[in-house]
Every structure is written in C-alpha cells, then in structure tokens.
Amino acid sequence: MSEFSAVQAGLNAFRRRERHFVLTGATFGYLIGSCLIGAAFVAAAWPALSELISWYGSVFHAAQNGSTPPDPSLDMFRAVAPWYGGFVLLTLIWTAVYEAACLRWMVRGETGGVLGLSLNSDTVRVFFTYLLWFVMLLAFLTGVGAFYAGLIAVNASVPALRTVMIIVGALAPLGLIALLLWVATRLSPAAAMSVARRKFAFFSAWGATREKFWDLLGAFFIILAVYIAVSAIAQALVRVPLMQAIYPVMTQAMHDADFASIMSRFGEVFASPLIAAVLSAYVVLTIVLSALVRLAWFGVNAYAVAASGEADAVNAAPGPQGAPPPEQSPPAPQGLATAAAPITERAQALETPPPEQAPTSCSA
Secondary structure (H helix, E strand, C coil), X not given: CCCCCHHHHHCHHHCCCCCCCHHHHHHHHHHHHHHHHHHHHHHHCHHXXXXXXXXXXXXXXXXXXXXXXXXXXXXXXXXXXXXXXXXXXXXXXXXXXXXXXXXXXXXXXXXXXXXXXXXXXXXXXXXXXXXXXXXXXXXXXXXXXXXXHHHHHHHHHCHHHHHHHHHHHHHHHXXXXXXXHHHHHXXXXXXXXXXXXXXXXXXXHHHHCCXXXXXXXXXXXXXXXXXXXXXXXXXXXXXXXXXXHHHHHHHHHHHCCCHHHHHHHHHHHHXXXXXXXXXXXXXXXXXXXXXHHHXXXXXXXXXXXXXXXXXCCCCCCCCCCCCCCCCCCCCCCHHHXXXXXXXXXXXXXXXXXXXXXXXXXXXX
16 A cells, blocks of 8 residues: 555545445445334333423423422433443444444455344454443543542642642643543554454554554544534524524513413424424434544544555555556467478478579580
8 A cells, every 4th residue: 555645544435446335335224223223212111211201391391380390200210221221232232233344345345244234243343342442431531530639639738739730730631632532543443453354453453553643633633624514514504594483582582481482482483394394404414424424434444454554454445556557468379480480491492493404515
C-alpha cells in the first residue's frame, strides 16, 4: 500500500469493490434487526413499562391541574431494569454482528449469511472487543477517581501544597483527555485486526497504528466534522418551518396561563401534515447519516489494518497506481524454425535450374 492518507482512510468504506451493495445490504439488515429488537423489548416489558408510563401521565396531569405530582416508586424501575439489561445486551450482540460483517467484507473480501449478517467466530471476537473496551473504560474512570482522591487527600493534609494541587487539578483534565484520545486512537482497529487475523488480537492494533496516530486522528476528525456540518444544516432546515408553526403558540403561552390549551395547541402543530412530514424526513436523514458515519468509522479501521501489511487484508484500499504494464505475446518457437532450415535450403537448391555450359570445339 502507498503512504497512509487520512482522506483515503475516511473514504475507504465507500470505494468501489468487485461486488456492489454488500455494505448497503448489511446496513439495511442491521436497521431491520434493531427495529425488531426494540419492538420485542417493548412487547416483553410492557407490563413493567405501562406502570412507568402511567406515572409519567400522572405527572403530566398534575402539572395541568397545578397539583403536586406523585413520587416515583422504586419498584417500577426495578421491574424495568432486567428487561432493559437484556435489551442492551441484545443490541450489543447485534451491533457486533453488523460490525463483523462490515469488517469481514472490507478486510478479507468475504461475505455470507443473510444480507451478509451471520453469528460466527468473527462476531464473538468483535463482541469480546466491546467487553474489553468497557473494562478499560472502567479502569480509566477508576484511575481518574483515585487520582483526584489523592489530590484531595494531599490538599487536606499538606496546606502548603494547596495552590499546587489546585493547579494540578485544573490542568489534569487536559492531560487525561489527551491520554484517552491517544490510547483510543492507537487501539481503534482492534476489532478489524481480530477479523483480519481470524483470532482475538486486540492489542495487536497498537503495533499496526505505530507512526499513524495523527493520520488516524485526522481521519476520525474529518468524519466527525462532516457529520456535525450535515447535522447542523439539517437541523437548520427543520427549525425554520418548525419555529414558524410554534411561534404563535409560544406567543400565546406568554400571555395565557392555561396550560391545557397551550398543550392542545402544541398537539395540533405537531399533528399538521407539513410538520409531520418535516420531522419524519429529519428522522430518516438522521438514521442514514448515523449509518454512514458508522460505516466510515469501520472503513478507517480496516484501512489501518491494510496499511499494517496484514496478509489477510486482501481487500484493502490501494494507493494510486500507474497504468498496468502491456501484455507481452509469447515468444515464437525457435526449435521448429531451426529444424526446418536445412529442408528449406534443399528445396531451393532443387528448384534452381543448373547453369548453361559453353559448347566445346574440336580441332581438325
């Protein structure tokens, strides 16, 4: 591969490959599966969720009537917690299935399953990568807590160092954020490396990103910058018709204290066809944009693995190449021509007429 490029890394997921719409199919399947998981969670946890929704409704009615809202019951949250934990676990597994499918295509050029999605060993490796990321995050947060606890202890026990501890505590977040970015960027291709090597190789990503930190960080920055810019433009386009429809209601709210009538007006605004269509388009755009950002993120990690020279990264993004060398025709057989040369010479000799001889004279 040619020199590592942040722009090429950011576009790696969208470059042309030998098969089309593999990543599109996987993304479509992932979105359908996510909706099914969410619907299953609501259906299974509805008895517990209904109590929570009823409590929210009672709070809303209390606000309308000006009465005191009821206190939430801890049993409601305890009833929802197991279902929510199962929902988070299933979502994490399904996300691992999706990322494994995308990386398997971008790193090894392989696909399989339904729309490229399958629960296999690559999924297990990606899932354990998620778990290790979670453990490392907990360790980092624990270390940060211990660090600030030490600062507080020193500040309390040694008053002479109070000013120094205050300065260290104020500047420490900058160093901690820099450390977090550095480690996260260096280990970002951990899942892609595990898929490429067909084994769990989380910390092998550290060597694959050697001398590529700034390029990787630049690629991630480009992706986030484009995402933020497009999101800001979309929000601005949605805000214009929404504010035009809400402004009369807000003006009424400033002069009318009737909460019920104001909420009724808000309901009419959001039920109008124009606002409903605008909000629906915004939701669809947000889903598509989030999917593109996720794919671009996977593509950067796959590009980093390919740039490390992994043998399995057969489908990595190549650098700019010149024109292919022209095809050469096979050499002419020399043995046949050499063997036929004497025969050709004899045939030419037989076809050549003999030279005329001069007549001899006899003397008398």
